[in-house]
Amino acid sequence: MPKNDLDKTDLEILKNLQADGRLTNVELATKIELSPSPCLRRVKQLEESGVxxxxxxxxxxxxxxxDMTVFVEMRVVKQDRARVMSILEQLTNQSEVVSCHLVSGQSDILAEIVVPSLEAYDAFLSDFLMTLEGVEDVRSNFAIRTLKANGPLPLQHLERSDQ
Structure with missing residues (x-):
């Protein structure tokens, strides 16, 4: 289902499920003012399409x-596709890495890492990050306080004025 095929009802389903993924179909149908069968059909379509x-x-x-969240910026020595893909694969296979992005700017890779303590991060840095072949520079940014994390995705850009 392409993003431009999402109608107002689909968007309401998505907003409600982002707020509470444990809603029963009946609860969701009531919230979006739709009967349960068509609501379930729409949710299944959204799942099958990958939305x-x-x-x-x-x-x-x-x-x-x-207790510790660290945002790690990495620069790759020589940016050839195979090397970058290898580093990304190794990073995404680590349970401590909760998000990983290929970025532009002074760094090539930005990873969000969660660990129990500074000592645990020191071990992760020394035993894993610093051993990644092709990584030229690692910069660690420690979160002092998290004000918002894992928020719902903004969907207002999908709302059409003709709905």
Missing amino acids: ISGYQAALNRKAVGL
């Missing part, structure tokens, strides 16, 4: 002992 890519529980990092 809804999955469901997961949002955990409180501190409550599970992950």
Whole structure:
């Protein structure tokens, strides 16, 4: 389902599921003022088209002992595709890496890493990040306080004026 095929009802489904992914179909149908069968059909279409890519529980990092968030910027020595792809694959296979982006600017890669402590990050940096072949520079930015994380995606750009 291409993004321009999303109508007002689809957007309402997406907004409600982003706010509470545990809504039952009946609860969702009531919230968007649609009967349960067509609501379920629409949710299935959104899932099958890849607009809804999955469901997961949002955990409180501190409550599970992950007290440190580090944003790591990396620069690759020589930017050939194979080397960059290898580094990205290695990064995304680490459970400590919760997001990873290929970026433009002074860095080539930006990764968000969560660990229990400074000592754990030191070990991750020394034992893993600094051993990645082709990484020229690693810069660590420590989050002092998180004000917003894992927020819902903004969807207002998909709203058409003719709906």
